[in-house]
Amino acid sequence: MPFLSSSGLWIICILLVATVYVRLRSRSSRKRLPPGPRGLPVLGNIHQFSPLRPYLKFREWAFQYGEIFRIRVGPQEFIVLNSSDAADELLANRSKIYSSRVAPHVAHDLMSAGQRMLFMSYNEKAWKVSRKYIQGAVGPASSSMERFCRFADLEAVILLHDLLRYDKQQEGFKDGISTPSVHTDIENHWFSLVRRYTTSLVMTLTYGKRVSQIQNNPRVHKIYEVVEKMTQVAQPGHYLADAFPIMRKLPDALAPWRKEGRKLHNWEMELWGGLLAEQQALIRSGVHGESFVSAYLTARAEAGLENLPGRGVTDDGWMRDELLTYNAATILEAGSDTTASGIQAFVLFMLNNPHTLQKAREEIDRVVGETRLPSFEDEAKLPYFVACIKETLRRHSAIIGGVPHKVDEDDTYKGYFIPKGSIVLGNTYAIHMDPVRYPNPDVFTPERFHKPTEPTRWGSGPDSTDRDHYAFGWGRRYCPGAHIAEWSMFVVCARLLWAFDFRNPSGCSAPDANDELGTWSDGFLCVPKMFAVEWKVRSEAKEKLILQKLEDAQEVWILEGLSEVAR
Ligand code: HEM
Numbered sequence: 001m002p003f004l005s006s007s008g009l010w011i012i013c014i015l016l017v018a019t020v021y022v023r024l025r026s027r028s029s030r031k032r033l034p035p036g037p038r039g040l041p042v043l044g045n046i047h048q049f050s051p052l053r054p055y056l057k058f059r060e061w062a063f064q065y066g067e068i069f070r071i072r073v074g075p076q077e078f079i080v081l082n083s084s085d086a087a088d089e090l091l092a093n094r095s096k097i098y099s100s101r102v103a104p105h106v107a108h109d110l111m112s113a114g115q116r117m118l119f120m121s122y123n124e125k126a127w128k129v130s131r132k133y134i135q136g137a138v139g140p141a142s143s144s145m146e147r148f149c150r151f152a153d154l155e156a157v158i159l160l161h162d163l164l165r166y167d168k169q170q171e172g173f174k175d176g177i178s179t180p181s182v183h184t185d186i187e188n189h190w191f192s193l194v195r196r197y198t199t200s201l202v203m204t205l206t207y208g209k210r211v212s213q214i215q216n217n218p219r220v221h222k223i224y225e226v227v228e229k230m231t232q233v234a235q236p237g238h239y240l241a242d243a244f245p246i247m248r249k250l251p252d253a254l255a256p257w258r259k260e261g262r263k264l265h266n267w268e269m270e271l272w273g274g275l276l277a278e279q280q281a282l283i284r285s286g287v288h289g290e291s292f293v294s295a296y297l298t299a300r301a302e303a304g305l306e307n308l309p310g311r312g313v314t315d316d317g318w319m320r321d322e323l324l325t326y327n328a329a330t331i332l333e334a335g336s337d338t339t340a341s342g343i344q345a346f347v348l349f350m351l352n353n354p355h356t357l358q359k360a361r362e363e364i365d366r367v368v369g370e371t372r373l374p375s376f377e378d379e380a381k382l383p384y385f386v387a388c389i390k391e392t393l394r395r396h397s398a399i400i401g402g403v404p405h406k407v408d409e410d411d412t413y414k415g416y417f418i419p420k421g422s423i424v425l426g427n428t429y430a431i432h433m434d435p436v437r438y439p440n441p442d443v444f445t446p447e448r449f450h451k452p453t454e455p456t457r458w459g460s461g462p463d464s465t466d467r468d469h470y471a472f473g474w475g476r477r478y479c480p481g482a483h484i485a486e487w488s489m490f491v492v493c494a495r496l497l498w499a500f501d502f503r504n505p506s507g508c509s510a511p512d513a514n515d516e517l518g519t520w521s522d523g524f525l526c527v528p529k530m531f532a533v534e535w536k537v538r539s540e541a542k543e544k545l546i547l548q549k550l551e552d553a554q555e556v557w558i559l560e561g562l563s564e565v566a567r
Pocket of ligand 1 (some may be wrong): 134
């Protein structure tokens with residue numbers, strides 16, 4: 001059978017079968033699908049948008065087709081919702097049937113061995129169990145928020161101190177030597193100091209271990225490498241086997257992605273599995289801090305299940321080791337770069353809008369004064385500053401394109417048929433840039449959210465129809481870490497404004513926040529590219545206070561008995 005040796009012919013056969021399948025399916029459905037651009041047979045619209053920046057094309061199509069449009073990626077139907085009304089109605093009000101996912105085959109089945117909850121279907125027991133525990137560890141319950149606020153308060157002091165020291169190291173800035181506005185080495189850049197803050201925080205909540213230093217810390221850098229790799233591998237269009245399920249039946253010799261996916265699984269498990277094994281050893285030795293994983297392992301051991309290797313959940317709902325380690329990993333991954341980039345984006349918008357920066361700083365100075373740091377308790381008295389954070393999340397949230405959901409049953413919306421199994425995407429970018437809902441959407445305008453006489457309402461309020469923005473998604477897949485993300489942005493950004501006269505180094509101008517391609521990275525996480533900032537402390541008194549708070553923080557770490565994450 002010489003023809004079988006040609007992978008090209010195999011692929012053609014498969015594509016032909018897929019074409020026939022798609023044609024038959026579309027003929028059998030006489031119902032009215034939403035409008036959308038014409039695509040190619042078999043491939044659909046896959047060639048019409050950049051898989052690394054789909055949100056730009058999706059916004060154009062939103063203008064053209066209105067609040068709902070349909071495209072096809074291979075055989076996969078893709079319904080895009082471009083108004084907050086449509087997204088609220090389907091993804092929130094009808095979330096019982098709109099909360100699944102279409103898992104990318106290579107990223108989920110192979111790289112994650114089916115254990116990454118972000119990709120799991122709504123009806124999977126493993127998702128329900130995972131969601132419950134993650135929500136408990138990082139969600140809005142008062143016990144987790146109390147723990148989070150205690151550690152965030154201390155970690156934010158360390159960040160201030162790191163930036164004080166960082167400024168002193170950047171002699172080039174002070175001498176007026178021009179510094180490139182785009183760096184490639186994150187290791188010694190202030191971006192990594194913000195990453196240290198977010199990663200240490202989620203590491204403490206998850207494993208009871210701190211990250212005191214990010215430089216020369218390959219393990220912590222690897223968390224970011226895994227996120228980068230995973231989001232790249234999961235990108236629609238990256239593998240034909242994701243779009244054409246029939247290709248998954250090919251033998252190993254014709255399916256190079258299979259070997260690659262399994263290799264990636266082993267690579268990431270060196271990190272995640274290592275963290276779990278260390279925690280198990282600590283528990284056995286009786287010396288371990290308070291954390292999500294240690295509390296879970298202790299409870300599981302008390303139920304007589306100390307050793308529970310393997311994947312998934314038991315019949316009575318206990319997570320086996322590999323699912324547990326992936327859930328811990330999910331908190332580390334989802335809670336690190338997203339929040340760090342939110343803080344970096346805030347700094348970028350402040351540098352782009354000096355009058356806003358001045359107004360927010362004046363509010364903070366008025367409420368806080370010189371002799372103490374801004375704290376969580378100041379929130380109600382800082383409505384303009386809170387509005388600046390909301391506007392940052394509206395104008396450019398890290399997951400700018402939204403995370404696709406899948407619908408589990410046939411449905412209709414305003415007369416349009418939405419077939420079961422379609423991917424349904426809340427088009428966050430188009431919604432956030434809707435000129436009716438947000439006049440002059442390109443312009444950074446915190447005033448649109450500034451309501452000084454009303455109590456503070458964060459994006460994470462319970463009612464999705466009454467939200468200021470949609471940076472955290474919708475319905476039953478709504479981001480469980482939204483509260484801690486917003487609170488981190490609150491405490492860190494307030495302290496940055498209070499402590500530093502941050503500005504562009506002389507000879508550099510801030511990157512233009514409206515330059516989508518030049519200033520923001522591409523990919524699933526669309527975050528600011530590195531840019532230079534001079535961190536100049538605003539007064540000696542403030543510097544002294546930061547140094548004193550640093551000593552207090554270090555005493556608390558010792559009292560809490562928090563160990564350091566091994567490098
Ligand atoms: C500014 C920071 C953050 C942003 C913009 C963000 C945004 C999002 C979005 C858009 C989703 C998908 C929602 C949907 O499918 O409708 C999501 C899911 C998720 N987020 Fe966040 N997030 C942030 C921070 C965090 C933090 C700090 C954590 C945890 C420590 C976290 C944990 C998760 C998890 C576990 C999911 C998956 C939920 C599921 O699939 O059921 N996120 N996030």
